[in-house]
Structures are given as structure tokens and as C-alpha cells.
Amino acid sequence: xxxxxxxxxxxxxxxxxxxxxxxxxxxxxxxxxxxxxxxxxxxxxxxxxxxxxxxxxxxxxxxxxxxxxxxxxxxxxxxxxxxxxxxxxxxxxxxxxxxxxxxxxxxxxxxxxxxxxxxxxxxxxxxxxxxxxxxxxxxxxxxxxxxxxxxxxxxxxxxxxxxxxxxxxxxxxxxxxxxxxxxxxxxxxxxxxxxxxxxxxxxxxxxxxxxxxxxxxxxxxxxxxxxxxxxxxxxxxxxxxxxxxxxxxxxxxxxxxxxxxxxxxxxxxxxxxxxxxxxxxxxxxxxxxxxxxxxxxxxxxxxxxxxxxxxxxxxxxxxxxxxxxxxxxxxxxxxxxxxxxxxxxxxxxxxxxxxxxxxxxxxxxxxxxxxxxxxxxxxxxxxxxxxxxxxxxxxxxxxxxxxxxxxxxxxxxxxxxxxxxxxxxxxxxxxxxxxxxxxxxxxxxxxxxxxxxxxxxxxxxxxxxxxxxxxxxxxxxxxxxxxxxxxxxxxxxxxx
Amino acid sequence: xxxxxxxxxxxxxxxxxxxxxxxxxxxxxxxxxxxxxxxxxxxxxxxxxxxxxxxxxxxxxxxxxxxxxxxxxxxxxxxxxxxxxxxxxxxxxxxxxxxxxxxxxxxxxxxxxxxxxxxxxxxxxxxxxxxxxxxxxxxxxxxxxxxxxxxxxxxxxxxxxxxxxxxxxxxxxxxxxxxxxxxxxxxxxxxxxxxxxxxxxxxxxxxxxxxxxxxxxxxxxxxxxxxxxxxxxxxxxxxxxxxxxxxxxxxxxxxxxxxxxxxxxxxxxxxxxxxxxxxxxxxxxxxxxxxxxxxxxxxxxxxxxxxxxxxxxxxxxxxxxxxxxxxxxxxxxxxxxxxxxxxxxxxxxxxxxxxxxxxxxxxxxxxxxxxxxxxxxxxxxxxxxxxxxxxxxxxxxxxxxxxxxxxxxxxxxxxxxxxxxxxxxxxxxxxxxxxxxxxxxxxxxxxxxxxxxxxxxxxxxxxxxxxxxxxxxxxxxxxxxxxxxxxx
Numbered sequence: 001x002x003x004x005x006x007x008x009x010x011x012x013x014x015x016x017x018x019x020x021x022x023x024x025x026x027x028x029x030x031x032x033x034x035x036x037x038x039x040x041x042x043x044x045x046x047x048x049x050x051x052x053x054x055x056x057x058x059x060x061x062x063x064x065x066x067x068x069x070x071x072x073x074x075x076x077x078x079x080x081x082x083x084x085x086x087x088x089x090x091x092x093x094x095x096x097x098x099x100x101x102x103x104x105x106x107x108x109x110x111x112x113x114x115x116x117x118x119x120x121x122x123x124x125x126x127x128x129x130x131x132x133x134x135x136x137x138x139x140x141x142x143x144x145x146x147x148x149x150x151x152x153x154x155x156x157x158x159x160x161x162x163x164x165x166x167x168x169x170x171x172x173x174x175x176x177x178x179x180x181x182x183x184x185x186x187x188x189x190x191x192x193x194x195x196x197x198x199x200x201x202x203x204x205x206x207x208x209x210x211x212x213x214x215x216x217x218x219x220x221x222x223x224x225x226x227x228x229x230x231x232x233x234x235x236x237x238x239x240x241x242x243x244x245x246x247x248x249x250x251x252x253x254x255x256x257x258x259x260x261x262x263x264x265x266x267x268x269x270x271x272x273x274x275x276x277x278x279x280x281x282x283x284x285x286x287x288x289x290x291x292x293x294x295x296x297x298x299x300x301x302x303x304x305x306x307x308x309x310x311x312x313x314x315x316x317x318x319x320x321x322x323x324x325x326x327x328x329x330x331x332x333x334x335x336x337x338x339x340x341x342x343x344x345x346x347x348x349x350x351x352x353x354x355x356x357x358x359x360x361x362x363x364x365x366x367x368x369x370x371x372x373x374x375x376x377x378x379x380x381x382x383x384x385x386x387x388x389x390x391x392x393x394x395x396x397x398x399x400x401x402x403x404x405x406x407x408x409x410x411x412x413x414x415x416x417x418x419x420x421x422x423x424x425x426x427x428x429x430x431x432x433x434x435x436x437x438x439x440x441x442x443x444x445x446x447x448x449x450x451x452x453x454x455x456x457x458x459x460x461x462x463x464x465x466x467x468x469x470x471x472x473x474x475x476x477x478x479x480x481x482x483x484x485x486x487x488x489x490x491x492x493x494x495x496x
Numbered sequence: 497x498x499x500x501x502x503x504x505x506x507x508x509x510x511x512x513x514x515x516x517x518x519x520x521x522x523x524x525x526x527x528x529x530x531x532x533x534x535x536x537x538x539x540x541x542x543x544x545x546x547x548x549x550x551x552x553x554x555x556x557x558x559x560x561x562x563x564x565x566x567x568x569x570x571x572x573x574x575x576x577x578x579x580x581x582x583x584x585x586x587x588x589x590x591x592x593x594x595x596x597x598x599x600x601x602x603x604x605x606x607x608x609x610x611x612x613x614x615x616x617x618x619x620x621x622x623x624x625x626x627x628x629x630x631x632x633x634x635x636x637x638x639x640x641x642x643x644x645x646x647x648x649x650x651x652x653x654x655x656x657x658x659x660x661x662x663x664x665x666x667x668x669x670x671x672x673x674x675x676x677x678x679x680x681x682x683x684x685x686x687x688x689x690x691x692x693x694x695x696x697x698x699x700x701x702x703x704x705x706x707x708x709x710x711x712x713x714x715x716x717x718x719x720x721x722x723x724x725x726x727x728x729x730x731x732x733x734x735x736x737x738x739x740x741x742x743x744x745x746x747x748x749x750x751x752x753x754x755x756x757x758x759x760x761x762x763x764x765x766x767x768x769x770x771x772x773x774x775x776x777x778x779x780x781x782x783x784x785x786x787x788x789x790x791x792x793x794x795x796x797x798x799x800x801x802x803x804x805x806x807x808x809x810x811x812x813x814x815x816x817x818x819x820x821x822x823x824x825x826x827x828x829x830x831x832x833x834x835x836x837x838x839x840x841x842x843x844x845x846x847x848x849x850x851x852x853x854x855x856x857x858x859x860x861x862x863x864x865x866x867x868x869x870x871x872x873x874x875x876x877x878x879x880x881x882x883x884x885x886x887x888x889x890x891x892x893x894x895x896x897x898x899x900x901x902x903x904x905x906x907x908x909x910x911x912x913x914x915x916x917x918x919x920x921x922x923x924x925x926x927x928x929x930x931x932x933x934x935x936x937x938x939x940x941x942x943x944x945x946x947x948x949x950x951x952x953x954x955x956x957x958x959x960x961x962x963x964x965x966x967x968x969x970x971x972x973x974x975x976x977x978x979x980x981x982x983x984x
Contacts, residue, residue, distance in 0.1 A: 044597060044598070045579065046700045047697070050734050051734065280863055284811060
């Protein structure tokens with residue numbers, strides 16, 4: 001019936017220590033308004049901006065990760081409009097010569113089939129963030145205030161091609177971008193603190209019975225500050241546009257682009273008040289700033305400091321550790337510290353599949369229950385690896401290992417490899433390797449279970465399960481495979 | 497200074513040698529202000545006690561054998577566009593009435609560090625927009641040579657204060673001639689350094705790519721002394737250039753051998769007053785007599801200077817002055833009910849007519865649909881103007897010519913004719929567009945006793961050539977010792 005066409009504009013705060021054009025701190029500090037300010041970010045008369053080269057460097061890293069071309073020469077422009085949170089009456093941004101353009105992100109739509117969507121990046125440019133207007137929400141009509149702590153925080157604005165085809169794809173894109181930017185350590189992407197904000201341009205291409213498609217008017221949904229809200233807002237908007245189209249048959253030629261907000265409590269988009277006059281930002285080059293140039297050598301230096309992207313890490317994990325696409329996706333999606341933890345365990349114990357199972361099940365479960373990050377997790381990679389090594393060496397069953405794992409976490413003592421051995425010894429969980437002990441246990445169980453033995457010998461294969469269980473219990477820890485073999489032999493050959 | 501016979505350079509040497517105290521020099525200046533500023537109206541703010549206590553502190557240090565800074569207690573007046581911590585910095589605008597910055601401009605820091613004594617803040621055309629000082633919302637400064645006439649502008653107060661010997665030196669800012677033009681009309685020395693020579697940090701911006709701070713003084717040496725105190729790289733201004741600052745005062749008395757002086761016919765075309773032309777030509781003859789070679793040079797795009805300047809300066813100004821919105825500081829309209837009214841009424845009430853005119857011109861030039869034909873075109877012409885100068889300076893060391901087409905004009909004479917007013921900067925604007933240094937120095941009096949200025953311009957960073965060339969002339973003449981009747 002129709003295709004959904006979505007393009008995103010994403011604003012990402014770069015994690016510099018100081019603002020993009022002055023030395024003030026970028027720390028998130030909403031409780032103490034206007035303390036992280038100076039004449040420059042307050043826009044006082046006579047103050048002048050000076051580029052924080054670190055902001056530019058992080059911007060370049062971001063753009064390189066988005067497969068963008070980096071301009072050898074870039075400049076700063078003033079975007080002029082009046083607003084209380086914009087102390088200079090203009091925002092320093094980039095207009096016609098952004099520092100980068102023309103990239104893409106490959107979005108894996110289906111991990112199993114490997115289906116991907118290539119999302120084009122039109123451009124990424126640097127700019128300064130505005131402050132924040134604070135309105136009295138008590139209803140007592142108190143004066144509004146402006147907090148300029150945020151004013152001058154470096155932002156990268158990333159503009160995609162309208163390549164996304166569903167609300168889910170839009171969310172997936174933001175998740176991928178989030179992973180990319182946090183892996184590169186260019187942004188903390190903390191959405192509660194507004195480090196990543198998104199505007200979504202949405203319209204429909206409605207299929208006509210006679211063939212060609214008709215585009216509905218474009219709607220820009222502003223200030224979406226979570227992945228879930230982005231998805232919800234687009235879902236709502238698609239439905240709304242479809243109903244609107246059926247009712248009015250309005251196309252992109254009949255109505256200009258309009259702006260809507262998203263009310264996440266009601267789950268609806270609503271029209272935002274249009275600006276009083278048509279926006280003419282009167283961009284022009286900022287004469288207070290000199291253009292920025294970068295050489296190939298400098299670019300190489302930045303490239304060399306770039307860590308692996310999530311996409312590269314996913315394909316490497318599949319090859320290096322023979323993981324499924326699904327497992328790699330889960331591990332990488334947890335963030336770089338988690339992926340690093342995985343890799344340490346996998347390398348140290350030598351079995352990536354085993355490490356992945358433990359990480360994606362046991363460790364993730366515990367983290368969730370304890371509301372911890374991997375960095376806070378008590379069992380460090382060397383200890384988990386020690387535990388898994390004991391399983392791989394058949395000194396411990398997986399079941400016993402899980403018991404030890406839980407004990408390690410519940411104990412007050414710091415989990416260590418020797419602590420594992422203490423628990424194993426105390427609980428007698430070590431796999432019995434002694435053939436005589438196993439044979440004795442088998443003999444004892446056979447002696448006690450005449451009926452089951454008879455059943456088995458009469459051809460009831462399933463009866464062996466209960467017998468194995470009893471032997472295992474008797475031994476407290478044994479290699480189930482070895483027990484099964486010996487028991488089968490005893491039942492087949494041995495005297496009754 | 498007394499009768500005005502002591503030049504700024506001489507006073508500075510006496511202060512350095514300890515022959516005279518800063519307290520004495522400062523008292524002389526303050527007394528002159530008390531006596532004469534009622535006629536001149538150069539100052540918008542004078543803090544006598546602060547100046548004297550600062551002078552006293554410097555003298556005490558000298559007496560105790562401790563080191564004293566470069567300026568050695570020299571009194572300095574500053575144009576009221578230079579942010580000074582805790583002092584009113586108004587740009588002669590109602591928009592900034594009562595505004596006291598929480599920080600010092602780079603040049604103010606440098607003056608403090610050099611032991612200059614800030615004696616007062618001087619009047620100007622509002623936000624440095626004007627050529628006569630008449631656009632001040634505070635007061636109209638008068639030319640000390642004839643108080644019915646303007647001192648020129650926009651640094652009207654600084655020029656008039658030095659001319660009336662109320663201060664030996666002063667700082668101004670020059671965007672299209674705002675130092676050189678009033679210096680010329682007031683018979684003193686004024687210099688605009690190369691763009692990037694002096695940090696603009698803390699200079700309230702008019703047109704960022706053209707603004708440059710520079711000195712006024714009663715003589716060339718005084719100007720060099722003051723520029724040496726404020727020049728040099730400042731990392732807080734991206735357009736400040738990191739180049740060594742030569743000791744201009746050390747070389748200033750060395751004449752330039754084989755000096756090649758260019759004379760542009762464009763500077764002697766229609767509109768130039770005969771008396772001014774005569775004085776400037778005889779100044780060039782003085783150079784010839786000193787062995788300089790005089791050559792014709794051509795500045796074919798000079799005729800586009802005014803149009804180019806007003807497009808670029810106003811465009812930048814429209815952005816630079818957007819911050820005055822009644823929101824964070826400065827004037828806020830009391831009657832405003834809505835956000836839009838707060839913006840529009842605060843600006844409507846706070847800005848004067850000329851500032852509004854330039855903001856509107858600039859807003860128009862940057863508007864969608866006009867940007868290419870105005871702003872972008874002006875940038876292209878600016879490049880051509882710079883190339884004219886490059887070509888000229890490949891042949892000559894300095895270009896000599898008039899500062900202004902006429903001597904000082906009457907107060908009110910051009911206020912109803914902005915274009916006529918704009919033309920008074922016709923010879924000075926080129927240096928701003930090309931980023932060159934230029935100096936204005938007195939070279940005569942008209943038959944009615946008004947000063948005439950000689951302008952010398954040089955290639956970027958050649959301030960030393962300008963100072964030495966200007967001093968060569970000054971040593972041969974005594975125009976710089978002539979003072980207005982009110983001083984004598």
C-alpha cells in the first residue's frame with residue numbers, strides 16, 4: 001500500500017572535557033544553573049570563540065567511523081536566530097562546507113539471514129549546543145529562566161539519507177549509532193542527559209493502482225530523546241499520515257514540510273507552533289574563527305587511535321570464536337566493556353562458544369538482577385575463565401560450575417581462582433576421575449535398583465537415566481559421559 | 497604636559513627615567529580634563545581617585561627600587577568599547593547603559609601589566625558606527641580646534657582627548673578609519689595596526705574581520721610606545737597572529753634609506769579638498785627632500801571600497817549585535833509582554849538610528865536570495881582590493897596620501913546625509929579591507945586653522961616601516977607640537 005520513508009538528524013554531544021569554543025566544563029549539572037559559564041559561552045560583548053581542537057578530533061573520529069569523507073578545509077558559519085537560550089543571537093555551526101560528508105552505516109536487519117540496510121550519511125557537521133530555557137511548571141506563573149551550562153557543548157549533527165523504511169529500522173539505526181559512538185568513546189550517548197537527540201523526517205510513498213507512487217507531505221518530528229520514543233513516534237506518525245492521506249489525498253506538492261512534537265505520555269505526535277516568520281538563518285562565515293585544515297598525516301594519526309567498530313568486532317568474533325551471528329550481536333550490543341570482558345574470558349579459557357554461553361546467559365542474568373554494569377561485576381574475567389577451564393578440563397560439571405558461580409557471587413569473599421577450588425573442595429563437587437570409585441558406585445546403584453536394571457535389560461532404554469542420576473549423586477561430581485559408558489557396559493556385560 | 501609642549505613620547509621617557517612621577521603626569525591629565533572637557537565632552541567616565549591611587553602605587557614601587565612596567569605610569573584614556581572589569585562599558589549606547597563587564601579586554605590586561613594609568617573612558621559613535629562621534633547616545637564630542645566642528649569618529653573621544661592634551665595617549669578602534677580619520681581631523685597621530693597584531697578579545701565587536709585596536713598619541717613615538725604595550729599574540733583571539741613584536745621605539749629614530757613612497761592617483765581624485773591636497777602634497781615633498789623616491793601607484797578598485805566596506809561591515813555587525821536582545825544583560829523593554837516583543841522593543845529602544853540602519857543593511861545583505869549578490873560579491877571585491885595593495889607594495893614601501901577628503905566638518909553638517917558621512921572614510925577603508933597597517937599624522941593646517949592629516953599605509957606587518965617613515969617626517973616639521981587654542 002505504501003512505503004515508509006524516514007531520514008534522521010541526530011545531535012550527539014561529544015565527550016570533551018571542555019566546551020567547543022571556551023574552557024568551561026561540559027559536565028552535566030542541571031542543579032546548579034549557569035555555573036559552568038564564562039564571557040565566551042555567555043556571549044558577553046567582546047568575547048571571542050577559540051576552537052577546542054579535541055572537539056574537532058572527536059568529530060573526525062565519528063565521521064571516519066560513519067565512512068564519511070573528511071574535508072581538508074572546513075569553516076564555521078553563524079546560524080542566526082533569536083531565542084533566549086542562544087546568548088549570542090546566533091549558533092556557531094557549519095553550513096556549506098561541513099567537515100565531513102558522504103558516508104554510510106550498514107544496518108544488520110536480520111542476524112541470521114545477514115540481510116542489511118545501507119543507510120547513507122549525507123553529512124556530519126560540528127556545532128555548539130544552546131542553553132536550556134527553564135519554565136516554571138508549578139502553574140504559579142513564575143518567571144522563566146535560562147541555564148547556559150550546556151551552551152557551547154560540542155555537538156556533531158549527523159544527517160542521514162531518507163533510507164530507513166520502518167520505525168523499527170530507525171530505532172535499530174539509533175542503537176547501532178549508539179554502539180558505534182560509545183565504542184569509539186566519542187560520546188557517552190546518555191539520552192537522559194540529552195547527549196543524543198534525534199529529529200525524524202517521515203513521509204509515505206503511497207502506491208497508486210496505476211503504478212507510480214505518490215509522496216505525502218514531509219513531517220519533521222522534533223526532539224526525540226529515546227530510542228523507544230523515536231520508534232513510537234514514527235509508528236504513530238506513519239499511521240496518522242496514512243489516515244490523513246486517505247482523508248485528504250494531500251501530497252508533498254500540496255503542503256510544505258511541517259514540524260511536530262511527540263507526547264510520549266499519550267503516545268501521539270502533535271503540531272508544533274510554526275515560527276513567526278519563515279526561517280531565514282542568514283548563515284555567513286563566522287569572522288571570529290579561522291578555517292580548520294587537516295593533513296593526511298593528521299588523519300592517519302586519528303585513524304590509528306580509533307578502536308574497532310562494533311560491526312568489525314561482530315564479524316571478527318564470528319570468525320575468531322566461531323560464534324553465531326546472534327551471540328555476537330548480543331555480546332557486542334552490551335557495549336565495549338562487556339565485549340572486552342567476553343574476549344578476555346574466551347582467550348584465556350580457549351573456548352569462545354563456552355565463554356559466549358556463560359556471558360549471554362549467566363553473566364547477563366546476574367547483571368540484570370543486580371542492576372550492575374560489567375565493570376561492577378564481582379567475578380572478573382580471569383576468575384570466570386578459571387571456572388570455565390575447570391569445566392573444559394572435565395574437572396567440574398557445568399551444573400557444579402553454575403553452583404560455584406552462584407556461590408562466588410553470594411559470598412562476601414572476593415571471587416578468585418583459589419576461592420573456586422575452596423568451594424569445589426568444600427562441597428565435594430570435583431569430578432570423580434577414579435575408575436574404581438565410579439565402578440563401586442555403579443555396582444551399589446545396580447544392586448539397589450533391581451527393577452530398573454531389569455527394565456533396561458528388557459529393552460527399556462529410558463530406564464538408564466534414573467540410574468545415571470543416582471550414580472552421579474553418589475559421586476557428587478563426575479563426568480556424566482564416563483558414567484554413562486561404564487554403566488552401559490556394566491548393565492550389558494556384568495552379572496546381575 | 498602643561499602647555500602641551502611635551503609630547504607623549506617625551507613624557508614617557510621622563511616617566512621611565514624617573515624625572516617625573518606618574519602622580520604628576522596623571523594629575524596634569526586629570527586637571528586638564530577638569531578644565532577642558534566641559535568644552536570638548538570627550539570623556540564618558542573618569543574615575544579620578546582610582547587613577548591617582550594607581551599612579552601613586554606605581555610611584556611607590558619605583559621609589560622602592562622595584563621594577564616598573566613598560567608604560568611607567570603613563571596616563572592612558574580608552575575608548576568605551578574595551579571591556580574593563582567592573583567599569584561601565586557602554587559603547588555609548590543606551591543598550592549597554594549600566595553594563596559593567598566581569599572581565600578585562602586583552603589590551604586592558606596589557607595596560608595594567610605595563611603600568612599604564614587608566615584615566616578615563618572616552619566617547620564614540622554608538623558601537624563605533626559613525627565618522628563624526630555624533631551617533632553617541634551619551635553626548636556629542638567637539639573638535640578642540642573648533643568646538644562647532646566634529647572631531648571625526650568613531651573614536652571621537654579618544655582623538656579629541658589627545659588633541660586637547662587631556663591625555664598624552666589613548667586607545668581607539670579602527671574598522672573603516674575610526675582611529676586614523678579622527679586623528680587626522682584633530683591634528684594628532686593615530687595608528688591602525690595590521691589585522692591580527694592586537695588581540696580583539698574584549699573589544700566589543702562591530703565588524704570582526706575589520707576591527708583592530710590601535711593607539712592615539714600627540715606624537716609618533718607615543719603611538720609606538722602604546723602599541724608596543726598592547727601588541728602581540730593572544731590565544732583567546734583566533735585571528736590574533738603569533739608573530740614577534742619588534743621594538744618599534746628602539747628603531748623609530750632611524751631614517752629609512754632608499755624609502756620608496758607610492759602615491760595613488762585614486763587618492764587625489766574628485767572630492768578632495770584643495771587645502772587638504774596642498775598640505776598632503778607638501779608633506780610628500782618633504783619626503784622627496786629627505787631622499788625618498790616618489791612613485792605613482794594604482795589602486796584601481798579603490799572606488800569600490802565604500803560599497804564593499806558597508807556590505808561586509810554591516811553584515812558582520814548584524815550578527816555581532818544580535819546578542820543585544822534584552823535577555824541576558826543590557827536594556828530590556830519594560831513594556832514587553834511576549835518574547836518577540838521583548839526582543840523587538842528592547843532592540844528598538846536600545847539602539848540608535850545609525851546602528852539600526854547598519855543592522856538592517858547587513859540583515860538585508862545576508863538574506864536568502866540576496867546573499868550572493870551582496871555579501872559574497874563584496875568578499876570577491878575585497879580580494880581584488882587586497883590584490884591592488886599587494887601589487888602596489890611590490891613596488892613601494894609605503895603609500896602616502898590624505899586621511900580624509902576634507903578637514904573637520906561642522907556638527908550636524910552630514911547627519912542627514914549618511915552617504916556624505918560615509919565618504920569621509922573613503923581613503924581609510926582600504927587598509928581595513930586589506931588588513932594593512934596605516935598611520936595618520938598631522939601635516940598642516942588649513943587657512944581656517946583646522947588640522948590636516950597625512951596617511952601612510954604599508955604592507956601587512958610593516959608597522960616598523962610606518963613608524964620610522966612617520967618619524968622621519970615628524971622630525972622635519974613641528975605640526976605635532978601645534979595645539980588648539982584652548983590648550984595654548
